[in-house]
Amino acid sequence: MSSPDHRQPQDELRSILDNMTDVFYRTDAQGRITLVSRSVEDLLGWSREEVLGRDVRDFYVDSDQRLLLLEHLDSQGGRILGHDLALRRRDGAVVWVSVSARRLSEREGGGTEGTVHDVSDRRRAEAEARHRREVVQSLLNATSDATMLIDGDGALLACNQVFAERLGHTVEQLIGHDLFALFPPEVAARRRIACAQAARSGETIVLRDIRGQRHLLNTITPVPNPDGTPWLAVFSRDITEDVETKARIEAHLATIRRSNEELEQFAYVASHDLREPLRQISSYIGLLERRCAELFDDDGREFMAYVSNGARRMDSLILDLLAFSRVTRHEVEMSDVVLARAVAAGLEVLNLAPEDSVEVAVDDGFVIHGDFGQLARMFQNLIGNALKYRSPERPARVRVRAERQEGGTVAVAVIDNGIGIDPCYHDRIFRIFQRLHGGGKYEGTGIGLAIVKKVAENHGGMVGVESALDQGSTFTVTLPLVD
Secondary structure (H helix, E strand, C coil): CCCHHHHHHHHHHHHHHHHCCCEEEEECCCCEEEEECCCHHHHHCCCHHHHCCCEHHHHECCCHHHHHHHHHHHHCCCEEEEEEEEEECCCCCEEEEEEEEEECCCCCCCCEEEEEEECHHHHHHHHHHHHHHHHHHHHHHHCCCEEEEECCCCEEEEECHHHHHHHCCCHHHHCCCEHHHHCCHHHHHHHHHHHHHHHHHCCCEEEEEEECCEEEEEEEEEECCCCCCCEEEEEEEECHHHHHHHHHHHHHHHHHHHHHHHHHHHHHHHHHHHHHHHHHHHHHHHHHHHHCHHHCCHHHHHHHHHHHHHHHHHHHHHHHHHHHHHHHCCCCCEEEEEHHHHHHHHHHHCCCCCCCEEEEECCCCCEEEEEHHHHHHHHHHHHHHHHHCCCCCCCCEEEEEEEEECCCEEEEEEEECCCCCCHHHCCHHHCCCCCCCCCCCCCCCCCHHHHHHHHHHHCCCEEEEEECCCCCEEEEEEEECCC
């Protein structure tokens, strides 16, 4: 019988083995388990009795890990701390453990002994953190901007492939490097000052860099950090193409401005130099008709009328061309315009015959932001056309209606009972100089509806027509309303 003094250390050892959380184990030189704590039951799902005597490799997910463990032991002088490997539970699940072990001497029986600590939670946390880093890296790589994250000292914590490729490196090569050391001194100095300002103020800083032919727009934004020192997210966008495009647009606009100046000079010439000879022709024709009428026979008087009418038509054409030129050049004086007043102003210019009927139903609440003169001219042309192209079989009747549409617009319809328009000509009539009737039957220059279309477009609107021969016409102008 063992003495109480001899049993006490054994009892204490058994108590320790039975109550420890980590698993303690010992193997012989062949790798068979000779001693193991009861905590192995929670770790692997096998009873201690079932584990004792078995080859330790039976529980390895990869049996080669046993050899790697022993090689690690030998390389570290017979002792290791924190060697991770995967074990297989009784139910087939994999559990990751960290092994701290030592080689047993021959006097101790050879083999190994050590502790096994369950690190499954740590491994899961590491896997989740790794997954989050991969997701973040994927998001970084998805943007076309060079993107980087730096700490308060300028060390790169993360960056994307665009930034790495811009510098001729890989992402892995750049992580941990001083961001400012990657740039020329003058560029680094500007960026260091901007980053310090963003960190100090807590506000986003925008900085432009011009390096040779490349233009960069850098946005520096503070990012909260648990230790209280802000990190900085830097987004660097290559705007070279935008800058070059803007330069081309500005050059094009300069060309347009020069063209407009030339058009203005032409308008001056047209309104003075071209019209002056026409006025002289008209004046002298009138003088001849009054003073020398008896000298002309019927043919002569007819020829004089042709000349007079031609001069008058040419003057009308020049005036319409000037009007079209003005609306094409967007010469506008923008203000809030009550639509009903613009319609009334356009109608007032027209000389209505007593038998003509024009009914206007436009609410005073419709307000357009636009040029009053252009809008009045547009309605003058539409109503004037409705009266001009009347049917010989019935008195002219014109209605002007306005209705609010979805999307904050108003549709103004000019409806007549005139001769109508063949649908095949609906697109053609809005082109300049397009006339469907000879000048002898209906006076006009073929510019009126082209002006209507330009005015509508100048105000962010559009114009369309619904018509058929001898069925009248409905011209509808859609314009945006003031909010």
